[in-house]
Amino acid sequence: MNTDAPHTVHHRICPLCEACCGLELKLSDGRVIGIRGHEADVFSAGYICPKGVALKDLHEDPDRLRQPLIKRQGRFEPASWDDAFAEIERRLPPLLAARGPQSTGLVVGNPSAHKIGLLLYFTRLVKALGTRNVFTAATLDQMPRHLASGLLFGHWMSVPVPDIARCDFLLMLGANPVASNGSMWTVPDFRGKAKALRARGGRLVVIDPRRTETAALADEHHFIRPGADAFLLLGMLHTLFDEQLVKLGRLGPFVNGVDQVRAAVQSFSADAVAARCGLHADAIRRLARQLAGTERAAVYGRIGTCTQAYGSLATWLIDLLNILTGHLDEPGGAMFPKAAAFAANTSGQPGSGRGVVTGRHASRVGGAPEIMGELPITCLAEEIETAGEGQIRALVTVATNPVLSSPNGERLARALDGLDFMLSLDIYLNETTRHADVILPAPSPLEDMHYDVAFPQLSWRNHARYSAPVLPRAEGQPQEWETLLRLAAIASGLGAQADPQALDDAQFAQDARRLFGDDVGAVLAATEGLRGPDRLLEVALRSGPYGDQFGRRPQGLTLAKVKAAEGGIDLGPLAPRIPELLRTPSGRIELAPPALLQDLQRAVADLGQPVPEMVIVGRRDPRSNNSWMHNLPLLAKGPMRCTALVNPEDAQRLGLADGALARISSQGRSIEAQVQVSDEMMPGVVSLPHGWGHDLEGTRLGVAAQRPGANLNALLDENARDPLSGNAVLSGVAVQLTAT
Numbered sequence: 001m002n003t004d005a006p007h008t009v010h011h012r013i014c015p016l017c018e019a020c021c022g023l024e025l026k027l028s029d030g031r032v033i034g035i036r037g038h039e040a041d042v043f044s045a046g047y048i049c050p051k052g053v054a055l056k057d058l059h060e061d062p063d064r065l066r067q068p069l070i071k072r073q074g075r076f077e078p079a080s081w082d083d084a085f086a087e088i089e090r091r092l093p094p095l096l097a098a099r100g101p102q103s104t105g106l107v108v109g110n111p112s113a114h115k116i117g118l119l120l121y122f123t124r125l126v127k128a129l130g131t132r133n134v135f136t137a138a139t140l141d142q143m144p145r146h147l148a149s150g151l152l153f154g155h156w157m158s159v160p161v162p163d164i165a166r167c168d169f170l171l172m173l174g175a176n177p178v179a180s181n182g183s184m185w186t187v188p189d190f191r192g193k194a195k196a197l198r199a200r201g202g203r204l205v206v207i208d209p210r211r212t213e214t215a216a217l218a219d220e221h222h223f224i225r226p227g228a229d230a231f232l233l234l235g236m237l238h239t240l241f242d243e244q245l246v247k248l249g250r251l252g253p254f255v256n257g258v259d260q261v262r263a264a265v266q267s268f269s270a271d272a273v274a275a276r277c278g279l280h281a282d283a284i285r286r287l288a289r290q291l292a293g294t295e296r297a298a299v300y301g302r303i304g305t306c307t308q309a310y311g312s313l314a315t316w317l318i319d320l321l322n323i324l325t326g327h328l329d330e331p332g333g334a335m336f337p338k339a340a341a342f343a344a345n346t347s348g349q350p351g352s353g354r355g356v357v358t359g360r361h362a363s364r365v366g367g368a369p370e371i372m373g374e375l376p377i378t379c380l381a382e383e384i385e386t387a388g389e390g391q392i393r394a395l396v397t398v399a400t401n402p403v404l405s406s407p408n409g410e411r412l413a414r415a416l417d418g419l420d421f422m423l424s425l426d427i428y429l430n431e432t433t434r435h436a437d438v439i440l441p442a443p444s445p446l447e448d449m450h451y452d453v454a455f456p457q458l459s460w461r462n463h464a465r466y467s468a469p470v471l472p473r474a475e476g477q478p479q480e481w482e483t484l485l486r487l488a489a490i491a492s493g494l495g496a497q498a499d500p501q502a503l504d505d506a507q508f509a510q511d512a513r514r515l516f517g518d519d520v521g522a523v524l525a526a527t528e529g530l531r532g533p534d535r536l537l538e539v540a541l542r543s544g545p546y547g548d549q550f551g552r553r554p555q556g557l558t559l560a561k562v563k564a565a566e567g568g569i570d571l572g573p574l575a576p577r578i579p580e581l582l583r584t585p586s587g588r589i590e591l592a593p594p595a596l597l598q599d600l601q602r603a604v605a606d607l608g609q610p611v612p613e614m615v616i617v618g619r620r621d622p623r624s625n626n627s628w629m630h631n632l633p634l635l636a637k638g639p640m641r642c643t644a645l646v647n648p649e650d651a652q653r654l655g656l657a658d659g660a661l662a663r664i665s666s667q668g669r670s671i672e673a674q675v676q677v678s679d680e681m682m683p684g685v686v687s688l689p690h691g692w693g694h695d696l697e698g699t700r701l702g703v704a705a706q707r708p709g710a711n712l713n714a715l716l717d718e719n720a721r722d723p724l725s726g727n728a729v730l731s732g733v734a735v736q737l738t739a740t
């Protein structure tokens with residue numbers, strides 16, 4: 001890119017992954033001529049990865065949809081927005097009228113967490129449809145994390161994150177932030193922060209069946225049998241009790257259930273669990289002592305500990321270790337961020353609350369309990385296929401590609417073809433949206449305003465940053481929140497011609513009256529002239545924990561102040577929040593929720609069972625992002641990234657050669673992937689990234705189709721779930737490997 005040409009400079013937060021890096025973009029003649037990290041960004045300080053640079057490719061990708069598509073006689077045709085909405089109105093309301101709200105379903109995917117318009121407005125569509133059939137990528141990902149937070153601390157989004165700037169011992173399980181850039185923990189430049197931790201004498205320990213890029217940075221790495229984290233963590237807890245290392249510190253008066261936990265872990269000595277984990281009992285005891293003996297220490301787990309058969313147990317046990325060693329809510333330990341806007345744990349009565357409940361209803365076919373207002377996404381296919389009252393006949397997908405991202409996409413693809421109507425909000429004609437009757441595109445990220453709703457609640461440091469659109473939206477292209485409101489209007493019978501702005505005004509006035517009572521006048525006056533997410537953000541910031549309280553605290557935050565701060569506003573290091581943060585009915589941390597204690601019996605029964613000879617796990621590559629960034633030339637070039645990593649011993653035993661194809665099979669289904677022999681892998685474990693398999697008919701992904709890769713999820717079982725959270729089991733699944 002020639003960046004010397006006359007240009008303007010713009011700043012924007014990258015919406016591609018959870019690191020939320022501040023970017024600096026150079027524009028000339030309406031074109032992006034350069035993207036780099038924004039050094040003055042208060043939060044990310046210039047860090048960027050190759051995907052951030054590829055936002056230019058994404059913006060310019062000829063395959064990215066810029067116009068609605070309507071399928072007629074099996075072929076997609078470009079259509080005007082009015083025609084697309086008219087088609088939806090022709091098809092959706094009659095179905096709703098004939099078969100009722102439960103005949104519709106909504107699936108929401110990962111990018112919606114990075115889009116303020118989608119995140120704040122998709123619930124309007126859910127309400128208008130009146131359906132309980134809501135599915136999201138959360139049950140392919142972090143639902144165990146939400147469940148543990150809900151049960152222990154009283155809110156789904158009260159998630160402790162390592163206070164890495166001050167931590168001296170970080171124990172990390174099932175996460176590879178050097179490749180993923182962090183998850184349920186917004187931590188740009190993890191590598192730099194880990195190096196600083198080590199430079200001040202701290203230790204990083206990684207537990208992973210693969211010696212990852214993060215493990216390569218660490219002081220210590222231990223292989224673990226996939227799916228065995230709960231056992232390792234139980235062994236550590238046992239050691240803490242056995243050696244009188246339990247210390248609650250300041251949290252003592254706010255903790256319930258220590259004795260129940262002590263009793264529950266009794267049968268899990270380090271010696272009893274060692275073989276199951278693949279770690280030595282001495283190593284397990286040493287880790288427990290190091291954690292207890294280091295003043296500033298934290299345990300963190302991610303995808304590897306969530307997307308497995310014991311996802312909820314493992315996540316709970318990670319919290320228990322932090323709490324019982326006195327590291328929760330302490331500087332240098334596992335702390336709770338305090339977001340400037342939209343955080344439920346900063347509103348309402350501090351110190352106690354209603355807590356959370358699950359299972360208020362269940363999925364119709366499989367009986368899977370509702371959690372956080374949704375059903376497991378792996379139930380979707382059967383809900384579409386199975387006849388009867390409440391069968392899903394119309395589906396809306398929003399920023400999701402479950403045909404690739406969810407287990408047994410082939411079955412789901414067949415089910416989608418059987419729907420009476422399918423509508424997708426997406427930027428590509430891909431493996432999922434090819435099944436739709438209508439596709440409505442989103443603006444490019446560069447044409448959209450942005451403020452992260454979720455990630456400041458998970459950030460390594462508190463901050464507030466706003467991004468204005470960098471480029472004007474294409475002619476006629478609505479913002480996604482407007483699209484969602486028009487769809488909600490169609491679903492609720494107001495018609496395709498309803499004005500989304502007027503609907504937004506009416507809803508806002510109603511919500512403001514409910515929330516602010518007598519003060520509503522001041523709120524309406526203060527938000528005069530604002531619309532959509534900007535207006536909701538203004539209210540959230542001003543009424544939030546750092547806000548100006550609509551003038552009552554004049555030095556506090558307003559939208560105008562955040563907008564004016566180039567590089568954002570730093571709100572300081574993480575600070576202790578207990579008891580203020582708690583929303584449990586008891587006003588205490590519930591260490592021993594009955595559901596988790598009961599689930600522990602599954603682990604007891606499993607401890608002596610034989611383990612499969614070969615299991616599969618996933619991985620991530622810095623130049624990829626789930627299923628949807630394989631079409632960008634900058635990221636697609638270079639070596640093939642969808643390879644099956646196999647340990648040399650296994651390769652020899654099974655006759656697999658480096659670079660050759662192997663057949664990987666599970667439960668009668670199989671795929672072929674290129675073998676990469678590597679001693680990074682634990683013997684008996686093969687690693688393959690997900691999100692590949694771009695060789696399906698009927699997509700428009702010219703670059704991705706050239707090197708489609710193999711679809712890991714084609715092997716996985718859609719019925720395998722962690723029972724409490726409903727999360728899919730994506731890791732530690734038994735497979736057979738053979739040479740082709």
Ligand SMILES: Nc1nc2c(c(=O)[nH]1)N[C@H]1C(S)=C(S)[C@@H](COP(=O)(O)OP(=O)(O)OC[C@H]3O[C@@H](n4cnc5c(=O)[nH]c(N)nc54)[C@H](O)[C@@H]3O)O[C@H]1N2
Pocket residue numbers: 108109110111115137140141303307398399400401402405406425426427428430441442443445618619625626627628690691712713716730
């Ligand atoms: N085996 C295995 N499977 C996994 C995982 C794993 O580790 N192993 N990881 C899981 C995880 S953690 C997740 S989060 C899920 C993700 O699951 P999904 O959310 O279903 O998958 P993505 O690949 O992120 O697909 C995102 C979709 O959003 C579209 N999109 C991108 N930007 C926009 C936008 O601005 N607006 C709209 N409307 N659409 C947009 C893309 O074109 C794509 O269709 O995958 C899961 N699947």
Ligand SMILES: Nc1nc2c(c(=O)[nH]1)N[C@H]1C(S)=C(S)[C@@H](COP(=O)(O)OP(=O)(O)OC[C@H]3O[C@@H](n4cnc5c(=O)[nH]c(N)nc54)[C@H](O)[C@@H]3O)O[C@H]1N2
Pocket residue numbers: 017018110141173174175176177179180181182183207208209210212224225226227228229302303304305308617618619620621622623624625626687731732
């Ligand atoms: N470059 C890139 N970045 C991404 C994404 C991407 O696709 N590409 N996806 C984004 C999304 S949606 C998410 S949720 C995050 C996820 O972020 P991370 O959780 O950091 O995800 P991974 O890099 O897949 O690391 C998971 C690790 O768990 C290990 N593992 C597998 N099974 C087990 C097990 O049973 N126990 C233990 N201890 N370890 C196990 C794997 O070997 C792997 O190294 O990344 C996000 N960032």
Ligand code: SF4
Pocket residue numbers: 014015016017018019020021047048049050051052053181188
């Ligand atoms: S790490 Fe890369 S993809 Fe993630 S926010 Fe930063 S620049 Fe974007």
Ligand SMILES: [Mo]
Pocket residue numbers: 110141
């Ligand atoms: Mo994810």
